[in-house]
Amino acid sequence: MKILRRIFPHPHLTLLLTLVWMLLANSLSLNSLVFGLFLGVVIPFVTQPYWPDQPKLRNWLMIIEYILVVLYDIVVANIVVARIILFKRDQDRQPAWICVPLELRTPEAITVLAGTITMTPGTVTADLSAEGHNLLVHCLDAPDPNAVRDEIKQRYERRLKEIFE
DSSP states (O other), rough: OOHHHHHHHHHHHHHHHHHHHHHHTOOHHHHHHHHHHHHHHHHHOOOOGGGGSSSOOHHHHHHHHHHHHHHHHHHHHHHHHHHHHHHGGGGGOOEEEEEOOOOOHHHHHHHHHHHHHHHTTTTEEEEEOSSEEEEEEEOOOOOOOHHHHHHHHIIIHHHHHHHHH
């Protein structure tokens, strides 16, 4: 078991990297699979010193729920942003900088939250406070910045807390 752990220090990352490589190669061949596995083994092995502690994922069903919520929000946000760009005058738009206080403390959870916000059209994570307790988010159109902040905390941060902490 220890030998497997030395070869595969982060087995989930190995599987993810192999899958991503197969999707990027866009072919289901033995060569692509072997090279994907090679990358999936080498990258985690080389980066292992930078990961002193493996993140502990607590709730696998919540991970699936989180992915579905994010995918749904990306689709809806694309429609909302298209409407804003096509039909809303510049003078009527209300862009805003929003400070989102974080209850999350693990770096992996904060990274996933920041990435999720950035992947959702119309919002981008611009900065993380030095202590890691606040995210600075820019919104394309936010008539009620407090509602946006509350939605981020309710839809994403709450679920990530259940997954990582």
